[in-house]
Amino acid sequence: MSTVPLLEAVPLREAVPLLQVEGLSCRFGGLLALNNVSLAVRQGEIFGLIGPNGAGKTTLFNVISALTPPSAGRVLWRGALIPASRPDQLSRLGLARTFQNLRLFDSLSVRDNVLVGLHRFAASPLAAGLLGSATVRRRQRELEQRALELLALVGLEDQAQLPASGLPYGERRRLELARALATEPQLLLLDEPAAGMNPAEKDDLCGLIRTIRNRFELTVMIIEHHVPLMMRLCDRLAVLNFGERIALGSPAAVRQDPRVIEAYLGSSR
Amino acid sequence: MDAGLLEQMLIGALLALSVYLPLRCGQLSLATPGFFAIGGTVAALLSTRIPSFAGTGATSPLPALLLEMTLGGLLAALLALAIGGTVLRLRGIYLAIATIALVEILRVITLNLSFTGGALGIFGIPQPFATASGYAGFTLVLLALVCWLCARLEQLRLGRAMAAIRDDELAAACVGIDTAQVKLQAFVLSALLAGLTGVLAAHFLNSWNAKVGSFDASITTLAFVVFGGSRTWLGPVIGGLVLTALPELLRPVGDLRLIVFGLVILLGPVLFPQGLITPQRLQGLGPWVAGLGQQLRGRVPGPWRR
Numbered sequence: 007m008s009t010v011p012l013l014e015a016v017p018l019r020e021a022v023p024l025l026q027v028e029g030l031s032c033r034f035g036g037l038l039a040l041n042n043v044s045l046a047v048r049q050g051e052i053f054g055l056i057g058p059n060g061a062g063k064t065t066l067f068n069v070i071s072a073l074t075p076p077s078a079g080r081v082l083w084r085g086a087l088i089p090a091s092r093p094d095q096l097s098r099l100g101l102a103r104t105f106q107n108l109r110l111f112d113s114l115s116v117r118d119n120v121l122v123g124l125h126r127f128a129a130s131p132l133a134a135g136l137l138g139s140a141t142v143r144r145r146q147r148e149l150e151q152r153a154l155e156l157l158a159l160v161g162l163e164d165q166a167q168l169p170a171s172g173l174p175y176g177e178r179r180r181l182e183l184a185r186a187l188a189t190e191p192q193l194l195l196l197d198e199p200a201a202g203m204n205p206a207e208k209d210d211l212c213g214l215i216r217t218i219r220n221r222f223e224l225t226v227m228i229i230e231h232h233v234p235l236m237m238r239l240c241d242r243l244a245v246l247n248f249g250e251r252i253a254l255g256s257p258a259a260v261r262q263d264p265r266v267i268e269a270y271l272g273s274s275r
Numbered sequence: 276m277d278a279g280l281l282e283q284m285l286i287g288a289l290l291a292l293s294v295y296l297p298l299r300c301g302q303l304s305l306a307t308p309g310f311f312a313i314g315g316t317v318a319a320l321l322s323t324r325i326p327s328f329a330g331t332g333a334t335s336p337l338p339a340l341l342l343e344m345t346l347g348g349l350l351a352a353l354l355a356l357a358i359g360g361t362v363l364r365l366r367g368i369y370l371a372i373a374t375i376a377l378v379e380i381l382r383v384i385t386l387n388l389s390f391t392g393g394a395l396g397i398f399g400i401p402q403p404f405a406t407a408s409g410y411a412g413f414t415l416v417l418l419a420l421v422c423w424l425c426a427r428l429e430q431l432r433l434g435r436a437m438a439a440i441r442d443d444e445l446a447a448a449c450v451g452i453d454t455a456q457v458k459l460q461a462f463v464l465s466a467l468l469a470g471l472t473g474v475l476a477a478h479f480l481n482s483w484n485a486k487v488g489s490f491d492a493s494i495t496t497l498a499f500v501v502f503g504g505s506r507t508w509l510g511p512v513i514g515g516l517v518l519t520a521l522p523e524l525l526r527p528v529g530d531l532r533l534i535v536f537g538l539v540i541l542l543g544p545v546l547f548p549q550g551l552i553t554p555q556r557l558q559g560l561g562p563w564v565a566g567l568g569q570q571l572r573g574r575v576p577g578p579w580r581r
């Protein structure tokens with residue numbers, strides 16, 4: 007018992023995964039949307055989640071982001087049970103997400119959508135805020151500047167003052183990404199960020215995701231139907247089918263997995 | 276204009292803003308008349324039972340009024356704080372029904388308590404202002420202050436969070452907004468405003484009884500906001516002013532007036548589904564108002580001077 011290794015001896019990213027999902031099941035009436043799914047997402051990686059329609063990918067995201075309670079199993083954050091049960095608490099913990107069917111604040115301007123994402127950093131006493139004290143105003147300007155930087159990152163700085171409802175589809179996707187980044191996440195869940203994009207736009211998005219991963223030292227978990235894109239983008243992939251995790255590993259390994267081929271192309275029998 | 280009517284209109288505008296605050300974060304609360312009644316009852320009790328609040332009889336002291344407004348507002352806000360956590364779990368029409376129930380509960384309690392005067396209510400509430408114009412002036416200052424605060428709020432973190440919740444509550448929660456807390460803050464601010472408006476109204480009306488906080492009042496105050504528009508603070512103010520004035524201005528038409536009033540309330544949402552004042556219309560007015568301002572200062576020639 008004398009040679010217990012010190013934590014420092016092992017690189018942290020090897021020691022504790024950022025996110026662990028253990029034996030997760032989710033039942034809606036007669037439908038088992040997730041069936042005993044386990045996986046671990048390492049710090050700093052781009053982790054892909056693929057599978058046919060109805061495989062339970064979005065349900066898994068919903069359980070991780072506390073929008074849907076699991077029927078069984080648990081989610082660990084840095085190796086510990088998450089001390090939070092509401093989406094806003096998870097956001098403060100460092101989890102951000104985008105939605106498959108875009109959920110922007112349509113009555114607000116593009117800039118204000120990002121400012122709402124900066125909510126957590128804008129705290130000021132209500133009275134000081136209402137009276138517009140010098141400190142509050144300076145802070146407000148800093149946040150507005152930060153919002154514009156994030157918009158520039160996704161190429162929307164020129165649209166900052168437009169209402170979010172007026173943006174075309176692709177730009178709405180990028181705005182949602184900027185809003186998620188504003189919360190300064192450690193783990194970013196992207197639910198079909200490339201849906202409805204043409205191949206050129208998908209390539210751009212690929213580059214953008216890599217850029218933000220490196221620049222913000224993020225861990226990214228991504229759902230996407232476009233398999234070639236996922237093979238290029240992701241460090242590791244998990245494949246879901248009918249709520250079960252049927253494969254997990256590097257893109258090359260997953261590509262060869264007979265169960266994956268069966269799920270996508272049907273059995274040869 | 277008759278200062279008495281003006282005072283009623285200003286009170287209507289304040290109540291409309293009280294309905295507007297929760298609605299700004301998507302919460303349809305009809306509890307405003309209940310909190311209004313609480314404020315009024317506090318004022319009526321204090322100023323008729325406690326000599327230092329009552330003053331000389333002719334006029335009661337202004338500091339007493341301010342203290343009553345503080346107490347009435349705070350009591351309403353405390354009640355909102357106490358019940359808000361539970362009530363605000365309900366959404367949409369269910370919240371509306373629960374808040375109507377609250378108004379009714381408060382009304383029945385006031386009706387059956389002996390110290391609130393039962394069905395007769397409390398009479399002879401002393402007057403802090405000798406004339407209706409005195410009231411109107413004071414209320415105008417209060418309304419201006421509240422409008423300014425509402426306008427500021429729209430620029431602030433809390434105001435943006437409220438708008439975000441109205442647009443998409445789930446997305447708001449996912450970017451880190453404690454939606455339950457923001458909704459509670461809006462509800463409490465709404466109660467505070469209704470409570471202190473009640474204090475003013477009780478003095479102005481000279482008597483106060485349970486009928487003030489009724490289901491009818493819930494619907495009327497909601498109509499202010501629906502008519503005026505719920506997207507900016509200006510909408511409810513206009514709605515409150517116009518719809519309070521209308522029945523009085525229509526008196527010459529005799530019995531027809533209620534029909535006309537009903538028609539206006541009906542046609543408002545049909546012709547202006549978003550209410551009279553929308554952000555787009557305000558923006559459209561922006562250059563026009565700015566131009567008018569400049570013209571008044573004589574810097575640029577007006578369009579008709581060409």
